[in-house]
Amino acid sequence: VSDLDDLTQRLREFTTARDWEQFHDPKSLILALVGEMGELAELFQWLPADSALARSLEEPLRTRVGEELSDVLLYLLRLADVLGVDLAEAATVKLSNSEDRFRPEDFQGTAPVKG
Amino acid sequence: VSDLDDLTQRLREFTTARDWEQFHDPKSLILALVGEMGELAELFQWLPADSALARSLEEPLRTRVGEELSDVLLYLLRLADVLGVDLAEAATVKLSNSEDRFRPEDFQGTAPVKG
Amino acid sequence: VSDLDDLTQRLREFTTARDWEQFHDPKSLILALVGEMGELAELFQWLPADSALARSLEEPLRTRVGEELSDVLLYLLRLADVLGVDLAEAATVKLSNSEDRFRPEDFQGTAPVKG
Amino acid sequence: VSDLDDLTQRLREFTTARDWEQFHDPKSLILALVGEMGELAELFQWLPADSALARSLEEPLRTRVGEELSDVLLYLLRLADVLGVDLAEAATVKLSNSEDRFRPEDFQGTAPVKG
Numbered sequence: 001v002s003d004l005d006d007l008t009q010r011l012r013e014f015t016t017a018r019d020w021e022q023f024h025d026p027k028s029l030i031l032a033l034v035g036e037m038g039e040l041a042e043l044f045q046w047l048p049a050d051s052a053l054a055r056s057l058e059e060p061l062r063t064r065v066g067e068e069l070s071d072v073l074l075y076l077l078r079l080a081d082v083l084g085v086d087l088a089e090a091a092t093v094k095l096s097n098s099e100d101r102f103r104p105e106d107f108q109g110t111a112p113v114k115g
Numbered sequence: 116v117s118d119l120d121d122l123t124q125r126l127r128e129f130t131t132a133r134d135w136e137q138f139h140d141p142k143s144l145i146l147a148l149v150g151e152m153g154e155l156a157e158l159f160q161w162l163p164a165d166s167a168l169a170r171s172l173e174e175p176l177r178t179r180v181g182e183e184l185s186d187v188l189l190y191l192l193r194l195a196d197v198l199g200v201d202l203a204e205a206a207t208v209k210l211s212n213s214e215d216r217f218r219p220e221d222f223q224g225t226a227p228v229k230g
Numbered sequence: 231v232s233d234l235d236d237l238t239q240r241l242r243e244f245t246t247a248r249d250w251e252q253f254h255d256p257k258s259l260i261l262a263l264v265g266e267m268g269e270l271a272e273l274f275q276w277l278p279a280d281s282a283l284a285r286s287l288e289e290p291l292r293t294r295v296g297e298e299l300s301d302v303l304l305y306l307l308r309l310a311d312v313l314g315v316d317l318a319e320a321a322t323v324k325l326s327n328s329e330d331r332f333r334p335e336d337f338q339g340t341a342p343v344k345g
Numbered sequence: 346v347s348d349l350d351d352l353t354q355r356l357r358e359f360t361t362a363r364d365w366e367q368f369h370d371p372k373s374l375i376l377a378l379v380g381e382m383g384e385l386a387e388l389f390q391w392l393p394a395d396s397a398l399a400r401s402l403e404e405p406l407r408t409r410v411g412e413e414l415s416d417v418l419l420y421l422l423r424l425a426d427v428l429g430v431d432l433a434e435a436a437t438v439k440l441s442n443s444e445d446r447f448r449p450e451d452f453q454g455t456a457p458v459k460g
Binding site: 014 | 135156
């Protein structure tokens with residue numbers, strides 16, 4: 001059983017039970033995703049880079065981080081469902097492409113540069 | 116077997132094989148997530164709201180959308196792994212909380228308002 | 231007198247008076263900008279596309295929108311100041327480039343497509 | 346003369362000359378803003394936190410950073426114009442509020458915590 005499929009199915013039922021399909025067009029869901037991403041960013045913005053990880057492992061931040069990561073995942077799954085994308089399949093293909101494109105011998109310790 | 120765990124494990128090996136752990140601190144990964152979210156937003160920004168879904172089902176947009184959704188998922192899983200969060204578990208808990216908090220009888224056809 | 235310069239100067243004094251320069255490295259400020267952008271997105275996410283503008287003109291949304299737009303501007307100006315960018319000058323150059331690149335006769339009623 | 350007003354006016358003429366008002370509803374412009382913010386984030390994502398500033402002062406990154414900051418500003422001004430918000434005024438009020446809310450004696454060297 002796929003956990004992505006399970007969550008997607010539960011989200012679909014959650015949406016239908018509240019008659020919220022009317023709000024879940026692609027552009028609105030992307031804005032919701034941006035909102036949750038913003039909440040995630042706020043949790044880390046003022047933490048020093050070299051202690052951010054350690055700080056995020058302590059409560060109450062640890063729980064808050066889990067919640068915001070979850071919100072991003074849930075809206076992402078809802079968006080993929082609305083768009084008819086099999087996200088587990090698409091991500092597997094994308095990762096395979098990256099494995100081919102960024103060959104370990106060419107990118108050892110070197111981050112790819114964005115245009 | 117969990118597909119989230121599978122992807123997470125493959126991403127960890129992908130990172131290690133390229134010696135990229137040094138780049139994957141929380142703040143950097145959130146910025147990467149923001150970058151991918153931005154690419155997703157760009158695909159939809161000028162599409163009319165009422166035809167965005169139909170347009171996204173046609174190629175070449177359909178493939179591009181699957182890629183960008185995948186990039187968001189992959190960085191999200193990588194971030195959760197670095198932060199030590201079991202994302203499938205956390206998302207299940209969060210969704211259960213939302214099911215309780217937004218009772219169908221109270222939110223029928225009504226979107227929750229953000230502060 | 232430039233209003234961008236005025237705001238930039240006041241922000242610099244605001245920061246110094248609180249000894250907050252230590253938090254204002256580029257990556258942290260971008261995360262703060264993402265946080266404010268997320269709050270802006272949340273105000274609009276569930277509004278129907280064709281009535282979003284009219285709804286945003288009514289209180290209390292009107293005031294909230296002004297506040298979030300302001301927060302985005304203020305962090306953007308602070309970031310530009312830290313990075314040593316003259317934003318009024320840079321934006322003028324960028325807009326001139328766009329005026330040349332997207333010639334009215336070629337892009338009449340046609341939105342530029344992102345890759 | 347206000348440089349924010351100047352840029353806003355030029356953007357309005359730029360939009361009208363291309364018949365692009367049809368694309369510039371609030372939700373679409375926020376998505377465009379998110380897209381530009383994403384491009385800004387990508388420029389910094391893999392730079393070490395403690396050398397990001399120095400690196401951004403070197404070409405070609407310096408020019409790219411100026412362009413992306415400009416794109417964010419330009420879409421923000423366009424959005425404020427569409428929404429009928431006087432952004433210079435709103436930002437001045439917001440900054441005054443922050444000056445009062447975060448008193449230097451209470452927040453000396455202490456970043457405000459987000460919920």
